[in-house]
Structures are given as C-alpha cells and as structure tokens.
Amino acid sequence: EIVMTQSPATLSVSPGERATLSCRASQSVSSNLAWYQQKPGQAPRLLIYGASTRATGIPARFSGSGSGTEFTLTISSLQSEDFAVYYCQQYNNWPLYTFGQGTKLEIK
Amino acid sequence: QLQLQESGPGLVKPSETLSLTCTVSGGSISSSSYYWGWIRQPPGKGLEWIGSIYYSGSTYYNPSLKSRVTISVDTSKNQFSLKLSSVTAADTAVYYCASIRPDLDYWGQGTLVTVSS
Numbered sequence: 001e002i003v004m005t006q007s008p009a010t011l012s013v014s015p016g017e018r019a020t021l022s023c024r025a026s027q028s029v030s031s032n033l034a035w036y037q038q039k040p041g042q043a044p045r046l047l048i049y050g051a052s053t054r055a056t057g058i059p060a061r062f063s064g065s066g067s068g069t070e071f072t073l074t075i076s077s078l079q080s081e082d083f084a085v086y087y088c089q090q091y092n093n094w095p096l097y098t099f100g101q102g103t104k105l106e107i108k
Numbered sequence: 109q110l111q112l113q114e115s116g117p118g119l120v121k122p123s124e125t126l127s128l129t130c131t132v133s134g135g136s137i138s139s140s141s142y143y144w145g146w147i148r149q150p151p152g153k154g155l156e157w158i159g160s161i162y163y164s165g166s167t168y169y170n171p172s173l174k175s176r177v178t179i180s181v182d183t184s185k186n187q188f189s190l191k192l193s194s195v196t197a198a199d200t201a202v203y204y205c206a207s208i209r210p211d212l213d214y215w216g217q218g219t220l221v222t223v224s225s
Binding site: 100 | 160170204211212216217218
C-alpha cells in the first residue's frame, strides 16, 4: 500500500499571504496525484489532477507541483474562502487509492 | 455535468448490513470514461477509499474492507450500490459516492450513516 503523508497537519496563514502545503508518497506515484479542498459540511472538491493541472473552474491562485514522491500545493494569495482542509490522493495504482490525512488551513 | 446523489438508511444496527445507493444524472453510468467509487469519512477524520466499480461489473476494494464490502452496478437505473456487512460503531461515517476518471472529479453530497442500537 502506498502511504501518503501530508504536512503540516495545521497551517496558519493570514489572508493575502501565500500558503504552501506538502504531500509525500511512500513510493513513486509519478504524476498521478490529485488535491482536494473540503469545507465543513461539504463534499471534497477536486482542485488539481496530474499533480499540476487545475480542474475546471479552479482559480489560477491554486497551483500544484512535484512528481515521484514529493508534491506541493501552493495558494498564491489566500482568500477568505480558501480556509479549509486539503487532501492529497494518489491514483498511481488506480483503481486502488490512498489519501493523505489532510492539512487544515486556518486563518492566522 | 455529472450529478451524484447518495441514498439509504441513516441508522444501522451493529452486526447488520449497511446499504447505500448512488444515483447518477447528467451522464451515463455505462460511459467508458468513468469508474464509480465509494469513499467514507468518519466524523472529524480523513477520507478512506472503500472501493470502485466499472459499468461492466469489475470491482476493486480496499484490502482492509474487502471481506465485508460488495459494490454493484445497475445500468438500467444509472445507479451503483454499496453493501457493508457486519457493521460496528467504527463504520459510522459520512459516505460519499464519486465519479472516477481516475481522479475523483464529481462527488455526491454525502450521507451520514450511524451504527447504533
């Protein structure tokens, strides 16, 4: 099983600042990685797939990078609606999936 | 645009079988472009993949749940279903269905299932 580890568990950032979230895979997943945003009481929403491709309708302030075992989600200028929990997910051995444990992005 | 909607009992007794259905609209469940999946999230915790199915009936399950999970598809109703047997309190969670391409691009709103007597 591929284990996905996200860091930090909680990230405190002020609105307008940049946020950088990390995700590490226990073995290479190539670029088969997605990022999801989840707000309280809502289903997760796909942000990024293929490690760096924004999903339909996702603002350009969201960007993904990395390949192999190290990945990063960057939010360039935080808006109030961006404070949420973010999950990474590998699909390299699709259709067997694993998610990271999540990073909570909170207002500083 | 695809829409998915979970349905089923919100309360299940311990040792019984949890049964949920996901109805797909805005597209065909028989599309070759998609698999269909179930994911769950215990209260206050992270996401756990349960399993996936193709319209042909091919299934893939999380090894940790495989002995208790059955996912099936009904193409005539544009639905797929989840059965989880011998449930315990640890199976209390919000259960989501999603379309798989292989990232999860559309999700249902989720349904809370509580296991309690």
